Each structure stands twice: as C-alpha cells, then as structure tokens.
Amino acid sequence: MKLKGTNKNPKRIGLMGGTFNPIHIGHLVTAEEAFFQFNLDEIIFVPSGKPPHKTDRDIASAEDRYLMAVIATASNPHFTVSRIEIDRVGPSYTVDTLREMKRIYGVDTELFFITGADAIIEILTWKDPEIIADLCQFIAATRPGYSLRKFEELHLVGNRKLPKVHFMEIPALAISSTDIRLRVKEGRPVKYLVPEGVDQYLKKRGLYKEHE
Numbered sequence: 001m002k003l004k005g006t007n008k009n010p011k012r013i014g015l016m017g018g019t020f021n022p023i024h025i026g027h028l029v030t031a032e033e034a035f036f037q038f039n040l041d042e043i044i045f046v047p048s049g050k051p052p053h054k055t056d057r058d059i060a061s062a063e064d065r066y067l068m069a070v071i072a073t074a075s076n077p078h079f080t081v082s083r084i085e086i087d088r089v090g091p092s093y094t095v096d097t098l099r100e101m102k103r104i105y106g107v108d109t110e111l112f113f114i115t116g117a118d119a120i121i122e123i124l125t126w127k128d129p130e131i132i133a134d135l136c137q138f139i140a141a142t143r144p145g146y147s148l149r150k151f152e153e154l155h156l157v158g159n160r161k162l163p164k165v166h167f168m169e170i171p172a173l174a175i176s177s178t179d180i181r182l183r184v185k186e187g188r189p190v191k192y193l194v195p196e197g198v199d200q201y202l203k204k205r206g207l208y209k210e211h212e
C-alpha cells in the first residue's frame, strides 16, 4: 500500500465538483469510495458559482448550496468544502479551478477530479481539455442509467490528448438533485436521500418549494 502525503509521496487530493443543488448521498458515497479506492489524502467539494450551462430557475443561491455542502460533510474528517468557485467573479471553468488548487496546494500535488459517468462524457466540451489533461486525472463513477460506451468511443477518435480517466464502480444510487427538487416541490419525502441536516436546512429555508 502506498504511503499517503509524505515528502516522497506527493499529496493526493480528490476534487468533487458539482452544482450540489442540493448535495445528496450519491455525491457523498461517490466521494468516500474514491477516497478509499484511490488512496486519497482528502476530498474537497467544490460547489459551482453561477453554472454557465445551467439556467433553470430552481437553482438555489450559491450560498445555500455551499452551506448545505458544509452541513453534509461536517462529520467526515477528510471532507472539506471550497469557496473557490463561489467567490470567483464570472463563470467558473474547471481549468481555472485546477490551476488555483495547484497554486494553493503545490505543483507536486496530484489532483483527481471525481465525476459521475454522465459528466465525464462531457469532458471534451469543457474549456481547454488538453490543459486539463496535464493538471489532473479523472475518476469516473459509474452511475445508473449512463452508458460509458460514448466515452470509450471518444478515445478511438483521432489522437487528441485526452485526460487520463479511471473508472470506479459504486453501489447503484439512482439519486439525483433533480429528483430531490421534484420531490420537495411535490411534497414527497427526501429523508435518507440527503443527510438529515440538509433535509432540515431545506425545510428551514423553504428551498425548491413551488412558491417561495
């Protein structure tokens, strides 16, 4: 087994990016499994600021999404939440976040960007995929309902430099923030789909309800 974060072994940091609108146990299970399977030193959740690709009206404020991420991760000693994308002015690109993380934690730090299988397929549509490939590796969690075949086919097209991707199997969790928002709107339960504290926060702030 490899030693963690010693001088000889650079620190291994997992980054879990997302809208987290709201954070749910699918995110937490995925991050914990990556921590374990890839022998990481810590996981940093990075809630997005104003997501450039999401425009729907029922997106909670960045501050609410950040606070729910803090509540959800508080009890785990190797989970933290970063404000890096929330505090940035203008759109957040993954490439900028990766550069900033290298600046904060040192150039030797190994960054692992953790995503669900649905997100990995979009990698090539992100800004500067070739630069991203130099800054981090990816850990793609197999998520129910998403085929990996599309991504595998991308590797066969041309000889473009693509980021290194490790695939990771996680227990099937058909949980999504979209479904949770719908449940809240329709008055159906979200108990056990989100951590208890997040459930309480949603109710306290009246988030995702039809009439706010």
Ligand code: ATP
Pocket (backbone or CB within 6 Å): 017, 018, 019, 020, 021, 026, 027, 030, 114, 115, 116, 117, 118, 119, 141, 142, 143, 170, 173, 174, 175, 176, 177, 178, 179
């Ligand atoms: P939405 O339905 O609003 O898109 P989401 O549940 O997909 O929300 P995001 O914040 O978009 O959550 O996702 C953040 C990251 O977590 C993405 O990489 C996504 O693929 C991954 N992810 C989300 N839900 C799961 C799940 N149940 N299992 C594994 N990975 C997940």
Ligand code: MG
Pocket (backbone or CB within 6 Å): none
């Ligand atoms: Mg999503």
